[in-house]
Amino acid sequence: MARKIQKTEDEWKKELSPAEYQVCRQKGTEPPFTGKYYASKEPGVYKCVACGNPLFDSKTKFESGTGWPSFYQPVSPENVEIDEDHSYGMRRTEVMCNACGAHLGHVFPDGPKPTGLRYCINSVALKLEDK
Numbered sequence: 017m018a019r020k021i022q023k024t025e026d027e028w029k030k031e032l033s034p035a036e037y038q039v040c041r042q043k044g045t046e047p048p049f050t051g052k053y054y055a056s057k058e059p060g061v062y063k064c065v066a067c068g069n070p071l072f073d074s075k076t077k078f079e080s081g082t083g084w085p086s087f088y089q090p091v092s093p094e095n096v097e098i099d100e101d102h103s104y105g106m107r108r109t110e111v112m113c114n115a116c117g118a119h120l121g122h123v124f125p126d127g128p129k130p131t132g133l134r135y136c137i138n139s140v141a142l143k144l145e146d147k
C-alpha cells in the first residue's frame with residue numbers, strides 16, 4: 017500500500033530531532049515517565065510529529081500508569097496502521113501513522129471500555145494541538 021507521504025531516510029533525519037527519528041523511523045521506545053505527554057490532561061488532538069496527521073483525541077486518553085500516553089481509540093481507524101510485530105521475541109501489535117509510516121507505539125488488549133484496547137504511544141511521536 018502506497019503511503020501519502022514518502023521521504024528518504026536522509027530527509028527524515030534532517031526534519032526530525034534525533035529522539036523523534038529514533039522512535040518514528042527506527043521503532044525506538046522512549047523511557048517511561050520521561051515523555052512530555054504521559055500525564056498530560058490538556059484538551060486537543062494529538063498529531064503525528066512527523067507529518068501532522070491527526071491520530072488521537074485527548075478525550076480518549078486515559079491514565080494507564082505505564083508512563084506512556086495511552087488512548088483507547090484513534091481519531092479514525094484509517095489514520096493509523098496496525099501491524100504484528102515479532103521483534104525481540106515478543107508478540108506485540110505495532111501502531112504506525114498511516115500517512116507517513118512513523119512508528120508510534122503498540123496496542124494491547126487490556127484497555128478500558130468501550131474498546132478494551134490500550135494504544136501505548138511514545139510522547140515524542142506526538143504533537144498536541146488545540147482544536
Ligand SMILES: [Zn+2]
Binds near residue numbers: 065067069116
Ligand atoms: Zn505521520
